[in-house]
Amino acid sequence: MHATPSSEIEVVELSLPPRPEVVAVVRLVVGALIDADPLFDEERGADVRLAVSEACTNAIQAQPAGEPIVVRCEVTAGRLVFSVRDQGRGFDPEALPRHPAVTDPARLDHENGLGIPLIRLLSDAVAFDTDEDGTTVTMAFEPRLPGGGPLLAALA
């Protein structure tokens, strides 16, 4: 882990073997970063942990054996930006198959496919960048007011 204290943007970067067990380690690190930021309450912290966890799960499943996935976090005042990079073949998030609505009985035929929707629902902004070297998912998170509204907009 590399941290640069005393700068305006603090960066933490983790290089991890692509094994399912490391996702829990990432959640611990995310939790520690959240705990250090008083603007993020417990519920918003849980959102961040889940979204980053989902991105790591996808990266691990895409990653060729032996190569690390890289999780990077940029901490600025009131904003956390996480990126998760793998070296897999990548995918087009817009081309993912559309599942039936959850109220449709046919939805039970699909056990997978909730990870990307969760990332979209929980982050304030998300980008999927794929090139020949792999895929990077970048997610930005801002704190919430109690009750759900964006905190920073309320302070402005």
Place this chain on the structure above:
Amino acid sequence: MDLRLDVREAGDWTVVEVGGEIDVATAPRLREQLIALVNDRRHHLVVDLDQVDFIDSTGLGVLIGALKRVRTNDGELVLVCTERRILKVFEITGLLNVFAVHPSVDAATAG
């Protein structure tokens, strides 16, 4: 992080008490447990999530798959959950429309 599984009978129902974190590393154990119960002809399942600290899409997928299995056998799978942050994951994915969620095992097995 660990996943804890405890299985017990409650009348006609089989209760699976889950504790800890359900993610890509631990969900396969939950899947195996639920499949084993269905194969053992236990088709009325209560999955108690009140001691679960974390669930991701992999865990949701396991529960969806188990629900389909028991319904194929004219059974049912219901959930017990009162933890707000776990309920939120079901809520935002729309799965509260798919699963019956009860506040306690007694409430889940009543009627």
